[in-house]
Amino acid sequence: MDRDSVFWKIADGRMPPPACAKTLGMTFRRVDPAGCIEVAFEATPAFLNLAGHVQGGFLAAMLDDTMGPALVATLDAGEFAPTVNLAVQFHRPAKVGPLKGIGRVLLRGREVCQLSGELLQHERVVATGTATAVIRRMGADTWSAVEKPA
């Protein structure tokens, strides 16, 4: 980790969060630099499906924004870590209102990292997930290791 990295600038309020985090109403609650994080989200009526529940995809977006930062907290300045896959299991419906995300780095490789996360509402699990991310350096071709030939 590196206190001058973008992650810590945002977590410390020295930089604004990215637009996607604002859209999801994401705020940091606790950050363990060893790779565990607690964040909060706010589900709005804009996320609802026909059943009046938060569409599963928006829960997936929240899990992505839980697991990603757990890893990003461990990065040095100039590094970033695009997610290459994401798997989400939906446990029960979520409603408009606050949610809590808990993210963990299960494997912190030099490049390949394995992550897990849980999303809770009123202390009940609404969704769980896993993801794989790869660490890259800014300026390098981010996707060169994963992108297919054009």
Added chain:
Amino acid sequence: MDRDSVFWKIADGRMPPPACAKTLGMTFRRVDPAGCIEVAFEATPAFLNLAGHVQGGFLAAMLDDTMGPALVATLDAGEFAPTVNLAVQFHRPAKVGPLKGIGRVLLRGREVCQLSGELLQHERVVATGTATAVIRRMGADTWSAVEKPA
């Protein structure tokens, strides 16, 4: 399928789309009632991460809103089909602008259904996914088959 189902009312413009679809800028392009669908999305600046790409979770939300409707098009009135899991592979970054989703029903069981989807931008695949959904009847306890005891 049932032309009086909520899906077809929305697809035919007789009912407004759900809020989550509006948020993702989703519109129907082609619907094959046998279980194949083409939809369009509009990625806005509100979906962007620090790298200036569409956050992967929002691509997952688009894939959920591609695969789900492919199945929902086949349902009778009074039926719905919550997604119980979703797996997404990210191929390359997506930018602000239009995307195309193609969803397919791989298995249309009486209850359990297996779905797949692709998300393209400028005719290049940006993400692929699979999902499992279970068919339920309105009024029944939606999640009774998947929800853990409280």
